[in-house]
Amino acid sequence: MPSMLPDHPKVPSPKLGVLLINLGTPDALDYWSMRRYLGEFLSDKRVVELPQILWQLILQGPILTFRPKKSAAAYRQIWNNELDESPLRTITREQADKLQERFGDTARVEFAMRYGNPSIPSLINTMFDDGCWKILCVPLYPQYASSTSGSVVDKIGDTLRAMRWQPTIRFAPPFYDDPKYIQILARSVQKQVDALDERPEILVASFHGVPKEYLLKGDPYHCQCQKTGRLLREALGWPEAQFRVAFQSRFGPKEWLKPYADQLVEELGHQGVKRVAVVSPAFFSDCVETLEEIAIGLNETFQEAGGDQLIALDCLNASGDGMEVLEYFARRELKGWLD
Incomplete structure (x- = not known):
């Protein structure tokens, strides 16, 4: 007796999947691409915790009328014109490609964006159709926030809810205090500081803010x-006296986590500090918040306050240090599946 019906669809050989997940990116710089991206991002109930009827009136009115143009201007300053995409998409793709090289045939590595493309639903479905019945999802957020890691879990849950046959999913945990991450992050920062002409007087660790x-x-x-x-x-x-923690990217009238990065660097400039370096430990990959908001915007604020130069240090990205961290976490979280 045959084991399957004659018209049974072909079932692929099972394999492991690793899905790197970053925040998101617009597909292009035009008004409608920016509006579509911002609309998806700011409609997330974990990102903006306001009554939805009230918030959608505000969002669909003044915000999505005027903010796409402002956001496009910021992205335009850092856009990867060669590939016609944002640096975040370029870097995250490179991370996935390099991690794939390290895993070889033992796992299929892909990347997705929580907002924009490639989307989480499209990648999970594509990977599952290709035989990835066990998928490790790796949110590229060192720290947990409801509006980042929590939102990723929500989106994956929504994706699975729509699937008749679902893959088994694992989530890599936050790694904000993991000794391996801290060691490699410090090594990356030290190498970049050592390469500067002069040692910064103040090192600022700037994290994305939340209300x-x-x-x-x-x-x-x-x-x-x-x-x-x-x-x-x-x-x-x-030295503790030469180190600061600050929070950036505040949006709207509510109080956000303090101290605010822009106010901090302005105060440092007024105090006579001439050289500041900024590291961004909330971002594994450089993005508009690091390449434009910090490297350009905060530097201008600092110089206007009397400082000479504010230097934005690179994130780990797809560097050797960055890939060492990603491979370490992926292999650790795949234990029991890879063994």
């Missing part, structure tokens, strides 16, 4: 950022 009320509701993000900053400073042996 303060999220902390008061129990989100661990603020505490995890502070711990990452402290462990990084200790690993570097950097």
